[in-house]
Amino acid sequence: xxxxxxxxxxxxxxxxxxxxxxxxxxxxxxxxxxxxxxxxxxxxxxxxxxxxxxxxxxxxxxxxxxxxxxxxxxxxxxxxxxxxxxxxxxxxxxxxxxxxxxxxxxxxxxxxxxxxxxxxxxxxxxxxxxxxxxxxxxxxxxxxxxxxxxxxxxxxxxxxxxxxxxxxxxxxxxxxxxxxxxxxxxxxxxxxxxxxxxxxxxxxxxxxxxxxxxxxxxxxxxxxxxxx
Amino acid sequence: xxxxxxxxxxxxxxxxxxxxxxxxxxxxxxxxxxxxxxxxxxxxxxxxxxxxxxxxxxxxxxxxxxxxxxxxxxxxxxxxxxxxxxxxxxxxxxxxxxxxxxxxxxxxxxxxxxxxxxxxxxxxxxxxxxxxxxxxxxxxxxxxxxxxxxxxxxxxxxxxxxxxxxxxxxxxxxxxxxxxxxxxxxxxxxxxxxxxxxxxxxxxxxxxxxxxxxxxxxxxxxxxxxxxxxxxxxxxxxxxxxxxxxxxxxxxxxxxxxxxxxxxxxxxxxxxxxxxxxxxxxxxxxxxxxxxxxxxxxxxxxxxxxxxxxxxxxxxxxxxxxxxxxxxxxxxxxxxxxxxxxxxxxxxxxxxxxxxxxxxxxxxxxxxxxxxxxxxxxxxxxxxxxxxxxxxxxxxxxxxxxxxxxxxxxxxxxxxxxxxxxxxxxxxxxx
Numbered sequence: 001x002x003x004x005x006x007x008x009x010x011x012x013x014x015x016x017x018x019x020x021x022x023x024x025x026x027x028x029x030x031x032x033x034x035x036x037x038x039x040x041x042x043x044x045x046x047x048x049x050x051x052x053x054x055x056x057x058x059x060x061x062x063x064x065x066x067x068x069x070x071x072x073x074x075x076x077x078x079x080x081x082x083x084x085x086x087x088x089x090x091x092x093x094x095x096x097x098x099x100x101x102x103x104x105x106x107x108x109x110x111x112x113x114x115x116x117x118x119x120x121x122x123x124x125x126x127x128x129x130x131x132x133x134x135x136x137x138x139x140x141x142x143x144x145x146x147x148x149x150x151x152x153x154x155x156x157x158x159x160x161x162x163x164x165x166x167x168x169x170x171x172x173x174x175x176x177x178x179x180x181x182x183x184x185x186x187x188x189x190x191x192x193x194x195x196x197x198x199x200x201x202x203x204x205x206x207x208x209x210x211x212x213x214x215x216x217x218x219x220x221x222x223x224x225x226x227x228x
Numbered sequence: 229x230x231x232x233x234x235x236x237x238x239x240x241x242x243x244x245x246x247x248x249x250x251x252x253x254x255x256x257x258x259x260x261x262x263x264x265x266x267x268x269x270x271x272x273x274x275x276x277x278x279x280x281x282x283x284x285x286x287x288x289x290x291x292x293x294x295x296x297x298x299x300x301x302x303x304x305x306x307x308x309x310x311x312x313x314x315x316x317x318x319x320x321x322x323x324x325x326x327x328x329x330x331x332x333x334x335x336x337x338x339x340x341x342x343x344x345x346x347x348x349x350x351x352x353x354x355x356x357x358x359x360x361x362x363x364x365x366x367x368x369x370x371x372x373x374x375x376x377x378x379x380x381x382x383x384x385x386x387x388x389x390x391x392x393x394x395x396x397x398x399x400x401x402x403x404x405x406x407x408x409x410x411x412x413x414x415x416x417x418x419x420x421x422x423x424x425x426x427x428x429x430x431x432x433x434x435x436x437x438x439x440x441x442x443x444x445x446x447x448x449x450x451x452x453x454x455x456x457x458x459x460x461x462x463x464x465x466x467x468x469x470x471x472x473x474x475x476x477x478x479x480x481x482x483x484x485x486x487x488x489x490x491x492x493x494x495x496x497x498x499x500x501x502x503x504x505x506x507x508x509x510x511x512x513x514x515x516x517x518x519x520x521x522x523x524x525x526x527x528x529x530x531x532x533x534x535x536x537x538x539x540x541x542x543x544x545x546x547x548x549x550x551x552x553x554x555x556x557x558x559x560x561x562x563x564x565x566x567x568x569x570x571x572x573x574x575x576x577x578x579x580x581x582x583x584x585x586x587x588x589x590x591x592x593x594x595x596x597x598x599x600x601x602x603x604x605x606x607x608x609x610x611x612x613x614x615x616x617x618x619x620x621x622x623x624x625x626x627x628x629x630x631x632x633x634x635x636x637x638x639x640x641x642x643x644x645x646x647x648x649x650x651x652x653x654x655x656x657x658x659x
Binding site: 051054056057077080081083084085088089091093095097098099100104107108109111112113156 | 229233236237239240547548551552553554555556557558559561650651652655
């Protein structure tokens with residue numbers, strides 16, 4: 001079942017008098033429950049592509065369709081709501097809210113979505129236990145290691161049961177052990193929750209774990225292959 | 229949850245928040261305490277003016293105030309005084325004659341307004357009689373501190389209001405006038421005046437008492453004698469009156485009573501204390517405006533500090549704000565969060581400042597602030613050198629509102645700055 005479709009997506013930046021084609025006619029489909037990595041060298045366009053998939057940037061040309069919604073046609077206010085209900089984000093620098101505990105960080109989006117308290121609490125507990133932080137629910141990010149913070153970020157991204165999770169270099173700031181640990185957890189949650197994960201990464205350890213690898217170069221898809 | 233985040237965010241950089249809060253606290257203490265001093269001075273001045281000088285309401289012949297002719301007496305003053313005195317709102321009425329005279333001692337002479345009063349009635353309307361007996365300060369000024377000696381001094385030197393059994397013509401004068409004429413209690417003074425028929429007349433009066441109030445101009449220009457004595461000197465009917473001075477039971481009744489009396493007695497001029505001393509009325513009204521003006525200036529200055537702090541907050545948290553907007557926090561919520569942070573930051577300092585100012589005002593409101601060293605200057609403009617700061621509860625409420633308003637206004641620029649961010653750029657994410 002297709003949940004995300006990119007149809008001839010272009011992104012052109014006007015820099016001084018030169019036009020930069022960051023994304024140059026990309027067509028891609030993602031199914032429900034995929035665990036895909038977008039790889040490519042710096043400047044290949046993977047950042048821009050993920051920004052557009054996440055609704056943080058608009059394509060110059062082409063369509064991005066999530067389920068049946070053309071996200072390029074949404075008004076800015078609707079787009080924010082659309083992101084909140086449909087897309088989970090995991091950032092390279094974790095970006096947790098430092099004044100909130102792990103549990104409160106996970107509950108934050110559910111709060112914005114006005115979930116009842118008991119459901120919020122049950123879901124945050126379930127997710128934090130799933131990422132192995134059942135005993136750190138009341139810790140603030142400042143008291144946690146990078147790996148632990150990124151696991152909270154994964155739990156937060158999954159909290160409101162989005163259609164897919166976009167992860168920007170999620171392991172870039174982690175050591176090998178934390179990376180292995182995080183990838184195992186994400187793979188497990190991908191199976192359990194049947195949520196699509198799309199990563200951008202340079203990290204071979206992430207690439208090895210991905211079930212599908214999309215290679216981008218010069219704003220175009222070079223290869224798109226499944227991996228066993 | 230936005231409330232909770234905003235409150236927690238305030239304490240992220242404790243030192244910086246504390247500096248802003250302390251600035252707001254000091255600003256509030258300074259502003260409110262200064263306002264309370266001015267308000268206390270003004271209220272005290274009004275109270276004393278009513279108590280000693282004007283009473284609440286005065287009734288005159290319509291032309292008396294512009295041209296103080298002896299003939300401009302109030303028609304049927306006795307009946308009018310009796311009727312007004314029986315009104316529910318009225319505490320007492322004093323029927324007075326008021327004549328410009330020359331007063332002379334063996335040393336010098338000067339012009340004063342001589343009020344002919346019935347001491348019994350006058351005691352109920354003005355408190356000049358207390359300004360004589362309560363003048364322990366005068367005794368201290370003469371270097372007398374022992375209680376027994378103070379009492380003797382008051383009896384022998386400051387005198388009494390009017391002695392009931394005295395046969396001589398008695399006069400009660402102000403301290404300033406006594407000093408100018410170089411007279412003491414029991415001294416004789418000569419009063420010269422024009423009678424009702426235009427001839428000159430005069431009489432000898434013995435100083436019965438010297439009053440001391442906070443208005444040295446009044447002390448210097450107003451003297452009191454018995455009404456019948458003044459009537460016999462001027463040839464006026466002792467039952468007639470140039471002025472009916474009315475004391476009400478409640479200050480707030482002044483405007484409605486002025487209207488009521490003017491309606492009942494259209495042939496006379498009914499004046500409130502504000503009409504009698506327009507400068508005083510104007511000062512109190514302006515003072516109210518000035519108090520808020522002071523606070524607005526203080527809050528404006530603080531507002532710029534708050535804007536600066538909140539801009540720093542926003543700039544420091546660009547990435548976090550970008551993340552919040554990326555994951556679904558809409559603009560209204562981001563704006564609300566920054567606005568709430570600003571309000572919490574300001575109101576915390578404001579509440580502490582108001583509490584400390586409240587305690588200070590409560591303490592000094594009863595103990596007073598003694599500025600005796602500047603008494604000459606204060607008394608020259610009718611104010612007591614003993615200040616009792618005071619401020620109404622409504623002032624605190626208004627100040628709270630103003631602080632919140634300042635915080636809201638101060639939050640707009642930083643919040644707009646935050647809202648203009650593009651989440652992707654703010655995050656510098658390479659998704």
